[in-house]
Amino acid sequence: MKNPRDIIKKPVVTEKSMGLVEENKYTFIVDMGANKIEIRQAVEELFNVKVDKVRTMRVKGKLKRVRNRWGKTPDRKKAIVTLKEGQKIQLFEGV
Template sequence: MKNPRDIIIRPVVTEKSMSLLEENKYTFIVDLNANKIEIRKAVEDLFNVKVDKVRTMRVKGKTKRVRNRWGKAPDRKKAIVTLKAGDKIQLFEGV
């Protein structure tokens, strides 16, 4: 099994993801090859909470032009994790 720190790359801190905190939903950038079961296990191990639901989406990287060349940002995978009632992740509390 993969290390939980390899599965969860970083949290997403945007206006939309902060509004989801009221519904007890937390958003993370995760490994492209991670499935919902691995994401659930990694969040439970890292933050000592119980996960109710995991929703994932793949986000294609945007194409950008730098001087005379075209480049592409890497693809990524986002996971929206819903926790059981009463559980909170302290990482997001001060943001």
């Protein structure tokens, strides 16, 4: 198994993702090669919680222009993790 810190890269802190926290759903940027089972195991190990459901999506990078050159932001994979009833991740509490 991969290291859980290599699978979960960082949490997504946006207005929409913070609204999902009230529904017990947490959003993370994850490794592009990670599957749902690896994501579930990584979240359970890192945050000591029980995961109910994992949903993933691939987000394509956007074209951006910097001065006279065009570039592209990197592709990424997001995972929305639903925890079992009564479980919380302390990382998102003070945000």
